[in-house]
Amino acid sequence: MSGPTVRDVAEVAQVSLATVDRVLNNRGGVSAKVVERVKAAVVQTGYVRNLAAANLSRRRIYRFCFVVPTGDTGFVALLHAALAQEQHRLREEQVVVQIVPTRPFDVEDQIAALRNLDCDAVAVMVSEAPEINEEIAALLAAGVRVVSLVADLPSSGRDAYVGPDNVMAGRTAAEFMGRFIKDTGNILMIAGSLAARDHSERLLGFQMVMQERYDGCTLLPAAQGADDAARVEQIVMDTARDRPIAGIYAIGAGNRGLVRAVGTLNPKPVTIVHELTQVSREALRTGTFDLVIDQDIRAGVIAAVGVMRDLTDSITPPADAGRIKLNIYSRENIQ
Amino acid sequence: MSGPTVRDVAEVAQVSLATVDRVLNNRGGVSAKVVERVKAAVVQTGYVRNLAAANLSRRRIYRFCFVVPTGDTGFVALLHAALAQEQHRLREEQVVVQIVPTRPFDVEDQIAALRNLDCDAVAVMVSEAPEINEEIAALLAAGVRVVSLVADLPSSGRDAYVGPDNVMAGRTAAEFMGRFIKDTGNILMIAGSLAARDHSERLLGFQMVMQERYDGCTLLPAAQGADDAARVEQIVMDTARDRPIAGIYAIGAGNRGLVRAVGTLNPKPVTIVHELTQVSREALRTGTFDLVIDQDIRAGVIAAVGVMRDLTDSITPPADAGRIKLNIYSRENIQ
DNA sequence: TTGTAGGCGTTATCAA
């Protein structure tokens, strides 16, 4: 059950443990023919190194950072909660994580955060900008592994992306929007910022499906609410003054403002939002929101840590390791 | 940097390593005041156990079985896939699992399977019957921990239930059924067997919400398709001959037959089914099915293994450890 | 009820 060990390799190769170790971790100082003998023995025995034992002996501790925006989005709160819930298990696995909050949409602040990092790997949820790419390149050059979280940064050279397929998220929102709306009508789409890749991808997916299959609906120009409750509320009220709204797709945060605004509208528009937070959960329960599309943040944290651990150990993470699922919540299946 | 260890705890508590270990893993055989002293020392030192070291040292291997029906439900295939995906992590945690397939709805076969078990704990997905209860009692008496999977067996004395809230599943199906149906109409509900607890609970939840909020719809008497494709197909065709069908809720399996039948109907009824399998995935993609309510089998496997491990170690599993989430899939978010 | 001693698989420090 417990497979061949270095002892077995040593025995087959007729050398000592130390020599096997030297070859295995190519530290040099071993004659060519002995190297060959050891390598052959590894193949012959089918030896696979036991990472746990290696880390135990090496007293390795994984230091990971999460660079994520703060704000009233509730996202950081959920992230903190998820990390707290995983804290114990993470500690047991020798990983220490630190959250570095940044001001939302503030590139300067994000850069500052990335400069002050001291860790083996970092999961970043930051803007897509050339300066950020440079910063990430510097981190990579310094041997820090970088994972993009929730919003991908494909042009940054990051090691991996952990998050949902945001185009799919937008398409899913559209599918339910189209089916929930009985007739035709105006659809209001509110993003936080179209410069945020997750938001623009969701918007893209949403528009694609609405135009493709539910073209009885009229898509109003996409608004930007900066993930701010007051701004979001204002956008809804302003829009509703000019014309009836049949549906609202809130792509980013600021749902507290959305609840206030939707409460004043009659008839109530079909309202679809992202992230299952205190606010959206309650709004779902009372019928103010009709659907919540949630990326399971706990799963995201677990996936991110797993990927960072693999990367830190120079292991290629499984292809789908970073893909996290979208959960759909109606008033009947809130958890 | 490398944190406190058992030695530190032992020193502070003025006891030996073995005693600390006994307290840490509550194995008993330690006087109350020493227990207190050790616990205080743990708090004082901030000790966190090193899982890698623990697993390395522990030669214990957990042997678990899954007794589940085979058949055209695709469930066993999904279960196998889920286990395969978890294999690596499970092996690292010293657990070996074996799948024992049984013929669906065949109580004799289920009993035979339960008799031939050799393991520390078993997760069973079997019928609710007195003979089964006896068999489970025998297992429990023999020291094998028993967990009911997907369908609960409350009267069997099983140690725990791992599965979804099936009433909630039915309620969720009704919520989407009500919203997807534009007007009013006849709703056909097809269970596998009303003697199966998961099926009857789903039906109950579905009926509750339909009557409560979508009473424009007419619920036809619930049919039983024995999870058999041909039977299910026949039921749909027979029903459609007499009256138009606006919606179909398929509570159990046999979705292959449902696909065939629905394909012949015009207009196509809103069709909501359970379990994301090859068949339902494809039907979702082509528009034959409108919604799939899926119990995440991978999550179920992980939860079941966790609960079985706790039970085997005589630890009371956390209250919500067995509750698994319901995922909702439309054509746009199939994974 | 408590303690001692040895081992899990790998790494690292000495000598030889």
Place this chain on the structure above:
DNA sequence: TTGATAACGCCTACAA
């Protein structure tokens, strides 16, 4: 170039 040998942190017979 090589090889003993002692950690790493925890678990567990076996004693006492």
